[in-house]
Amino acid sequence: MTITITAFERSPDGGMGLARDTRVRWALEEVGQPYDVRLVSFAAMKEPAHLAVHPFGQIPTYEDGGLAIFETGAIVFHIATQHAGLLPHDPDPRARAITWMFAALNTVEPPILDLTVVKIIEGDKPWAAERLPLVKERIRDRLDRLSARLGDAEWLDGAFSAGDLLMVSVLLRSRMSGILDEYPNLAAYVARGEARPAYQRAFAAQLAVNAPTA
Amino acid sequence: MTITITAFERSPDGGMGLARDTRVRWALEEVGQPYDVRLVSFAAMKEPAHLAVHPFGQIPTYEDGGLAIFETGAIVFHIATQHAGLLPHDPDPRARAITWMFAALNTVEPPILDLTVVKIIEGDKPWAAERLPLVKERIRDRLDRLSARLGDAEWLDGAFSAGDLLMVSVLLRSRMSGILDEYPNLAAYVARGEARPAYQRAFAAQLAVNAPTA
Numbered sequence: 001m002t003i004t005i006t007a008f009e010r011s012p013d014g015g016m017g018l019a020r021d022t023r024v025r026w027a028l029e030e031v032g033q034p035y036d037v038r039l040v041s042f043a044a045m046k047e048p049a050h051l052a053v054h055p056f057g058q059i060p061t062y063e064d065g066g067l068a069i070f071e072t073g074a075i076v077f078h079i080a081t082q083h084a085g086l087l088p089h090d091p092d093p094r095a096r097a098i099t100w101m102f103a104a105l106n107t108v109e110p111p112i113l114d115l116t117v118v119k120i121i122e123g124d125k126p127w128a129a130e131r132l133p134l135v136k137e138r139i140r141d142r143l144d145r146l147s148a149r150l151g152d153a154e155w156l157d158g159a160f161s162a163g164d165l166l167m168v169s170v171l172l173r174s175r176m177s178g179i180l181d182e183y184p185n186l187a188a189y190v191a192r193g194e195a196r197p198a199y200q201r202a203f204a205a206q207l208a209v210n211a212p213t214a
Numbered sequence: 215m216t217i218t219i220t221a222f223e224r225s226p227d228g229g230m231g232l233a234r235d236t237r238v239r240w241a242l243e244e245v246g247q248p249y250d251v252r253l254v255s256f257a258a259m260k261e262p263a264h265l266a267v268h269p270f271g272q273i274p275t276y277e278d279g280g281l282a283i284f285e286t287g288a289i290v291f292h293i294a295t296q297h298a299g300l301l302p303h304d305p306d307p308r309a310r311a312i313t314w315m316f317a318a319l320n321t322v323e324p325p326i327l328d329l330t331v332v333k334i335i336e337g338d339k340p341w342a343a344e345r346l347p348l349v350k351e352r353i354r355d356r357l358d359r360l361s362a363r364l365g366d367a368e369w370l371d372g373a374f375s376a377g378d379l380l381m382v383s384v385l386l387r388s389r390m391s392g393i394l395d396e397y398p399n400l401a402a403y404v405a406r407g408e409a410r411p412a413y414q415r416a417f418a419a420q421l422a423v424n425a426p427t428a
Contacts, residue, residue, distance in 0.1 A: 051359070055359050055363035056321050067305075070317070071313050092281045096283060099283045105319070106320060125344075131336070145269050145271060146269065
């Protein structure tokens, strides 16, 4: 059986690695699983063939034998349950690592994604400039707490886990706005994530698809 | 060992059951586990004792013996792994049910929560009225797809699962805006969730805390 994931035919970020297939590539690299990629255009994402696998018409998806799933968090979790390396075996540390997976996607990412709304989706609206600081304050509310919890630890709860993989990926989306660098320990945490060989391979793989040809 | 969760001392919704402890109560009722509740004031949520359990200073939390976790999705998932009744045993249906858990919290809930931003948090801003239809369109983008996928099925993927528990809970937060009722099959799906005895018990338990005294 071969694992097949989907990714943008051309990512809107031009290869910065912020599209969600990078998270799945990273997880697969951490556990040493080879995978195929099927590239999907924006038009094809809304066609019945893709909607059959991803009901919301997005990427990434994950197919392996008879299983087809969508939703980045679920895919990363599935990979983490199928292969060693992304979740602790002991029940309590495992539950805490899973907690950080949900916290990354559900508590930290939503305010960060609002940057896309205020800057791009509603970027031409008359209120965009005045809303931006409000959006940033809501991000800081979360990062203040996250920074306090992380302190000078290397990872969120003991060894690197799928919780860190998702949290680093989420925080990366706040970097361009300058907010991440307001928190030196979070910026260093993200840098530790990016320095992992598995991340490097995942980033290079998405870049090979998305980088503008020189 | 006794399971102890936290909930608002007084929920901002006045007992409509939209606070996230209701989701955890519902999961515990589905699997037949008794639990204690520790009520927390808004001030106490930001104190060190609570932040030690919930680094973002929110509710609910879940404590059982030596384990202390936070984040509703993680708590519901933990309950579902400890007790039968919320996730299929077979690996593929189980992975699909978990997919719906993440989809509820990560793809469907964020645009719905934006209703709170536009109506309440930024309700006094001059752009609120003009932004509201944009926010509603982003919700409809998701519910169009969800409605198409659900069709006339009873639940999202076979038997009722933790994925349905979270999706119904998320959709409930769109009802007051009128959007849910634009989708008769989703409204009926939510009604099926609310009709479950476990939901009824969970709702009554939170209402007993939050209902204004007559």
